[in-house]
Amino acid sequence: MHDDVILKISNVSKSFGPVRALRGVDFELRRGEIHALAGENGAGKSTLMNIIDGILQPDGGEILWEGQPVRIASPNAAQELGIGLVHQEIALCPDISVAENMFMAVTNRSRRFLMDVGSLKQRARAVLGQLCDIDPGAIVRDLPISHQQLVEIAKALTLDCKVLILDEPTAALTEREAQTLFGIMRRLSAQGISIIYISHRMVEIFDNCDRVSVFRDGQYITTAPISEITPSGVVNAMVGREIGTLYPPKQAADTRTEEVIFEVRNLTETTRFKDVSFALRRGEILGIAGLIGSGRSEIVKGICRLEGDVSGEVLLDGKPLQLRHYGDSIAAGLVYLSEDRKGDGLFLERSIAENVSALDLRHVSSAAGLIETDREIELARSLGAKLNLKYGRLSDPVSSLSGGNQQKVAIGKMLSVNPRLIFLDEPTRGVDVGAKSEIHRILRELASEGVGTVVISSELPELIGLCDRVLVVREGRIAGEVAGDRMTEENIMRLASGLEAAPQPTLNA
Amino acid sequence: MENSIELTAAAKQGSNPVKKFLRIRETGLILIILALFVAMSFASPYFLTWVNMRAMVMAFAVEGIVVVGMTILLISGGIDLSVGSVTALAMVIAGSLFLAGVDPWLASLVAIAACTGIGAFMGFFVTRIGLHHFIVSLAVMVIARGACLLFTGGRPLGLFSLPPEFKFIGQGSIGPVPLVIIVFLVVVLCFDFMLRRSTAFRKVFYTGSNEKAAAYSGIRTKRVIFLTTTLCSALCGIAGIIYMARFGSAQPTFGLGMELNVIAAAVIGGASLNGGSGTIFGAILGAALLSVVSSSLALLDVSVYWQDIIRGSILLTAVSIDHYLNKKRDAGGKA
Numbered sequence: 001m002h003d004d005v006i007l008k009i010s011n012v013s014k015s016f017g018p019v020r021a022l023r024g025v026d027f028e029l030r031r032g033e034i035h036a037l038a039g040e041n042g043a044g045k046s047t048l049m050n051i052i053d054g055i056l057q058p059d060g061g062e063i064l065w066e067g068q069p070v071r072i073a074s075p076n077a078a079q080e081l082g083i084g085l086v087h088q089e090i091a092l093c094p095d096i097s098v099a100e101n102m103f104m105a106v107t108n109r110s111r112r113f114l115m116d117v118g119s120l121k122q123r124a125r126a127v128l129g130q131l132c133d134i135d136p137g138a139i140v141r142d143l144p145i146s147h148q149q150l151v152e153i154a155k156a157l158t159l160d161c162k163v164l165i166l167d168e169p170t171a172a173l174t175e176r177e178a179q180t181l182f183g184i185m186r187r188l189s190a191q192g193i194s195i196i197y198i199s200h201r202m203v204e205i206f207d208n209c210d211r212v213s214v215f216r217d218g219q220y221i222t223t224a225p226i227s228e229i230t231p232s233g234v235v236n237a238m239v240g241r242e243i244g245t246l247y248p249p250k251q252a253a254d255t256r257t258e259e260v261i262f263e264v265r266n267l268t269e270t271t272r273f274k275d276v277s278f279a280l281r282r283g284e285i286l287g288i289a290g291l292i293g294s295g296r297s298e299i300v301k302g303i304c305r306l307e308g309d310v311s312g313e314v315l316l317d318g319k320p321l322q323l324r325h326y327g328d329s330i331a332a333g334l335v336y337l338s339e340d341r342k343g344d345g346l347f348l349e350r351s352i353a354e355n356v357s358a359l360d361l362r363h364v365s366s367a368a369g370l371i372e373t374d375r376e377i378e379l380a381r382s383l384g385a386k387l388n389l390k391y392g393r394l395s396d397p398v399s400s401l402s403g404g405n406q407q408k409v410a411i412g413k414m415l416s417v418n419p420r421l422i423f424l425d426e427p428t429r430g431v432d433v434g435a436k437s438e439i440h441r442i443l444r445e446l447a448s449e450g451v452g453t454v455v456i457s458s459e460l461p462e463l464i465g466l467c468d469r470v471l472v473v474r475e476g477r478i479a480g481e482v483a484g485d486r487m488t489e490e491n492i493m494r495l496a497s498g499l500e501a502a503p504q505p506t507l508n509a
Numbered sequence: 510m511e512n513s514i515e516l517t518a519a520a521k522q523g524s525n526p527v528k529k530f531l532r533i534r535e536t537g538l539i540l541i542i543l544a545l546f547v548a549m550s551f552a553s554p555y556f557l558t559w560v561n562m563r564a565m566v567m568a569f570a571v572e573g574i575v576v577v578g579m580t581i582l583l584i585s586g587g588i589d590l591s592v593g594s595v596t597a598l599a600m601v602i603a604g605s606l607f608l609a610g611v612d613p614w615l616a617s618l619v620a621i622a623a624c625t626g627i628g629a630f631m632g633f634f635v636t637r638i639g640l641h642h643f644i645v646s647l648a649v650m651v652i653a654r655g656a657c658l659l660f661t662g663g664r665p666l667g668l669f670s671l672p673p674e675f676k677f678i679g680q681g682s683i684g685p686v687p688l689v690i691i692v693f694l695v696v697v698l699c700f701d702f703m704l705r706r707s708t709a710f711r712k713v714f715y716t717g718s719n720e721k722a723a724a725y726s727g728i729r730t731k732r733v734i735f736l737t738t739t740l741c742s743a744l745c746g747i748a749g750i751i752y753m754a755r756f757g758s759a760q761p762t763f764g765l766g767m768e769l770n771v772i773a774a775a776v777i778g779g780a781s782l783n784g785g786s787g788t789i790f791g792a793i794l795g796a797a798l799l800s801v802v803s804s805s806l807a808l809l810d811v812s813v814y815w816q817d818i819i820r821g822s823i824l825l826t827a828v829s830i831d832h833y834l835n836k837k838r839d840a841g842g843k844a
């Protein structure tokens with residue numbers, strides 16, 4: 001029993017100034033198991049993983065590796081022990097090829113003067129092949145986020161490790177890619193490799209893991225075999241209280257109207273999408289589904305004039321909008337929450353308050369164009385309270401927040417301008433269950449207050465649970481629409497993959 | 510709950526004036542400069558005299574105006590190597606026009622406008638063509654210097670006949686304070702205030718810290734970069750005119766190596782070459798530090814060759830100390 005424990009953490013603590021990220025936590029990993037970690041945003045999961053990977057040093061406590069106390073001084077030391085970590089945030093070099101990224105550690109250790117690019121590519125292709133079809137010669141910057149995430153995972157697979165840590169790997173993956181990953185995880189575990197798997201999605205944990213450990217507010221709560229605990233048991237342990245139904249009620253039948261608040265007609269972009277038309281009615285939440293690369297984000301970015309050379313009509317409250325760039329769009333009340341919060345959603349090195357106010361500084365400045373810090377702090381404080389944000393000081397840089405709390409700052413930034421219409425691209429990526437239902441509740445509230453709400457998500461249960469109607473995009477066109485009873489994962493996937501022509505949808509135009 | 514506890518802790522910390530002072534970014538620099546003052550006042554009785562003080566400030570006051578432009582440009586993520594030649598070009602244009610019979614005030618306006626145009630030209634190449642600031646300004650540095658030599662045939666232009674009202678800009682004083690220093694202080698205070706408080710300059714910080722995120726916040730980042738590039742050259746133009754009034758001549762070889770001094774001052778003062786951070790106050794302290802060092806070395810009769818070696822070392826040391834203190838402050842600020 002004891003000797004099959006490969007890694008044991010006991011009484012480990014870590015503080016960042018006033019924030020006690022870990023307070024004497026214990027954790028035990030057996031050989032060949034898939035061990036899930038669950039906990040709310042900021043519970044300390046990533047911090048613990050960073051300690052195991054040698055990126056952070058614990059303030060106190062002990063780490064036992066195969067029964068021996070060890071000090072893991074650096075990621076290099078962790079690698080030598082056989083620990084591989086896939087970070088929550090993508091950390092690839094954007095300007096070099098996939099293959100070079102994957103073998104960075106190998107190249108780093110190599111004594112040879114020249115890199116053997118040909119063999120690197122070949123080895124990269126072999127590993128990538130298990131995951132999906134990515135060209136090892138492609139430059140990372142040009143890949144969509146989900147493929148970058150797969151490259152991160154492939155990179156960890158190239159290390160010859162005994163413990164593989166995956167910190168929210170599926171947050172940026174599509175359903176199908178996630179399933180492939182789970183297959184690989186099971187194969188590795190059959191080979192005796194232990195996996196620590198962090199996720200906020202209960203389904204994934206319960207379908208694929210052997211045991212689950214729960215953390216709350218930097219403390220270790222419990223560990224249980226999956227067979228002996230229920231999803232709601234895990235959630236209750238995470239939040240320390242009962243959580244109600246996951247999704248807020250849908251738009252009530254008697255408040256349904258035909259009043260269109262927003263409409264897009266024949267939106268076309270040279271290469272990425274064509275003839276997109278749809279309408280949004282007052283009070284509804286509209287979902288947009290589609291595979292990665294289908295053009296769903298591009299359409300929405302096109303509407304907001306964030307990128308692309310777009311033609312077509314955009315009408316708000318029946319009046320056509322003349323939008324030339326995103327600034328016009330914000331002024332008209334149309335805002336877009338980016339799917340890539342690290343790359344283009346947030347200013348990581350700037351303070352929480354400065355991030356929240358960035359969309360329209362006029363909300364926090366005087367008529368003369370001078371910023372009033374008090375108002376800026378107050379804005380961030382009130383939105384932070386609304387979104388239940390966990391932070392030290394509002395003047396701390398956003399980079400000091402946990403992943404989910406960073407996402408809340410990004411959402412707070414959107415809400416700061418009291419938008420008329422809000423496009424949310426993966427709004428709950430990396431957000432814990434409690435905060436997720438909180439965000440869903442807020443979106444429902446916004447919708448019923450008459451704010452147009454459009455949600456893009458790769459998580460089909462989220463679209464189905466949250467939205468009143470879902471548009472499905474395939475290859476830059478709207479392939480169909482589902483609502484009511486027809487809103488099922490199967491119907492959406494069919495439309496998205498074009499497996500079968502769905503019955504002609506009734507497009508509102 | 511948790512938040513409020515931490516907030517009160519932070520508030521307490523902020524209310525202690527000593528700790529508050531230590532948390533200010535520029536503290537390290539101020540302490541270094543003070544230490545130099547103390548050491549020098551022992552080493553040379555002449556150091557702490559009014560004349561020497563004034564000379565030290567005069568030495569960096571005009572360049573300080575360029576430092577302001579450079580700091581703002583650095584914050585937006587750019588850099589400008591052409592500041593020295595553009596400053597010289599302003600002198601040469603205004604000087605040549607004056608010698609050709611144009612009113613000196615009008616000639617100065619034309620020169621400043623020309624420099625602004627050069628900035629816009631660089632901004633165009635950076636934002637529309639997509640070239641890097643470094644390359645564009647390197648090319649313009651060479652071109653502008655060439656133009657200076659071309660207009661003057663390589664010889665300084667003597668401008669002894671400049672009217673006294675005009676020379677007053679560079680040579681006059683109001684009471685005991687030279688006008689140059691007053692202009693310098695006004696420029697510095699205005700820009701420092703605006704950089705801290707105005708929405709327009711906040712956008713410069715956003716753009717420099719993450720250009721894409723700034724674009725995704727509705728900020729027209731290309732316009733911001735275009736404007737900061739133009740502003741820097743315009744300030745060079747103004748500096749050039751003041752120099753001309755002060756020297757009563759226009760020198761085509763003026764300002765060789767100025768870019769290094771100016772960038773060094775901004776970086777010593779905390780500006781990052783990666784964009785997104787920096788303050789005018791810090792940059793001016795950086796310029797002051799360099800000037801105090803030069804003046805001290807001169808007073809101590811150190812050979813010119815050694816002076817360069819020492820100045821370079823000071824640059825490294827000051828940036829390292831500042832970097833170290835900030836890391837400590839960032840860690841300590843959360844403790």
Ligand SMILES: Nc1ncnc2c1ncn2[C@@H]1O[C@H](COP(=O)(O)OP(=O)(O)OP(=O)(O)O)[C@@H](O)[C@H]1O
Pocket residue numbers: 016019020021039040041042043044045046047048088390391399400401402403404405430432
């Ligand atoms: N470098 C840092 N500086 C200051 N505080 C930090 C730092 N890193 C983490 N924290 C804080 O430590 C706490 C735990 O963060 P951690 O990233 O481990 O959370 P998490 O459980 O991974 O959350 P999430 O699900 O949102 O990713 C948070 O309150 C966070 O703000």
Ligand SMILES: [Mg+2]
Pocket residue numbers: 045046047088167402403404
């Ligand atoms: Mg995390």
